Structures are given as C-alpha cells and as structure tokens.
Amino acid sequence: MARYRGPKTKIARKFNDAIYGPDKTLAKKNYPPGQHGRGRRKKQSEYAIQLAEKQKAKYTYGLLEKQFSNLFDHASRKSGITGEILLQLLESRLDNVVFRLGIAPTRNAARQLVLHKHVTVNGDVLNIPSYSVKIGDVIAVREKSKSLEAITYSLSRGSATKYPWLEWNTSELSGKFMVVPTREEIPENIKEQLIVELYSK
Incomplete structure (x- = not known):
C-alpha cells in the first residue's frame, strides 16, 4: 500500500x-x-x-x-x-496509541512495530495498525520483543506520561486506554x- x-x-x-x-x-x-x-x-x-x-x-x-x-x-x-x-x-487507532504510549518515537515507527507483530492487545498479537482501540483495552509490548533496541530507546524518552487518557505500566511495558480523549486533550x-x-x- x-x-x-x-x-x-x-x-x-x-x-x-x-x-x-x-x-x-x-x-x-x-x-x-x-x-x-x-x-x-x-x-x-x-x-x-x-x-x-x-x-x-x-x-x-x-x-x-x-x-x-x-x-x-x-x-x-x-x-x-x-x-x-x-x-x-x-487517536484511537492502534498505531497512534502505540506512538502515544512512547513504545515508538513516531507514528510510522509504531505502524512498523504493529505490522511486525511486536504489539499485543489484551494479550493477543495484533498486526492491524488501523484497529480501533476500545476503552479498557491493554496495549503491550510482546514478551519476546521487550528487549528490542528500538522499543527500549523510545521508552527511555518517557513520553507516555504526557497523555491523561492513557495509563502506563513500566514494569509490564503495557498501557491501558482509559477513556476517549476530549478535543482539549488532543495536542x-x-x-x-x-x-x-x-x-x-
């Protein structure tokens, strides 16, 4: 495409x-x-x-x-x-949520991570960047991908704390989509x- x-x-x-x-x-x-x-x-x-x-x-x-x-x-x-x-x-697209969580430094990089099956949603590997994340969904780095240099480098920048509609779990390398953001929250x-x-x- x-x-x-x-x-x-x-x-x-x-x-x-x-x-x-x-x-x-x-x-x-x-x-x-x-x-x-x-x-x-x-x-x-x-x-x-x-x-x-x-x-x-x-x-x-x-x-x-x-x-x-x-x-x-x-x-x-x-x-x-x-x-x-x-x-x-x-904002609810999976590739965008992966980017917002700080797992990837850009949306293009987030799309690549999703396509290459480095990301899970509610425990299942999902490789559809356009998937619409729902409230309560848990987006995580796949277990075997947690040591991937691109992911660890991006996470070291600490950008996940910027967005109030997302909750980040550092120990699990996972984030939860808490609520649909309001227009004022979307930067x-x-x-x-x-x-x-x-x-x-």
Missing part, C-alpha cells in the same frame, strides 16, 4: 507546522518549499484552506485518502460533534471544523 516516504521537512514546511516532531530546518526556513516558496502568494480560496487542513491531518496520522474518507464517514454517522469525533477516531494543531466543511460541500 502506497505511503508518503519523501522528505518530512518538506511536508512540515508546506503546512508551516512541525507535524512530524521538532524540526530544525523548519525553524530556519518557515516558508513553503520550492522555487517560489519565499515569493508572494495570492490569497488562498476557502476551498484551498479547507483542503490543506485535511491534507495536514492525513499526513499527521499517516492515512491514505480512502482511509481518511472512510473514517470521516464513520465519524459523521455518530451522534456528536463530527470534527471532534473524527480526531477521537484517529495536534488541526482545525477539524475546516475538514468537516470540506466534506460537507
């Missing part, structure tokens, strides 16, 4: 947002990439602004167009604020209402 594997800084500069984490180049070149990046840009249309926000969300969470569209359809069928539900569904700089307006056209 095709995924973006190009320069991450280029995408971060495109949206002027460090969507892949701290970026020294973005700090120096806070203008769009390309020959005319510094040039004067004409005022963007409403549609262009909405489309850019959707693209930013797609790149941030590492989804393809069809996956993102299907997830939006799912969110729109639920009762509540569609934009907030969309972000909650994105991503995404204007989800623009995405809703785009799909509502």
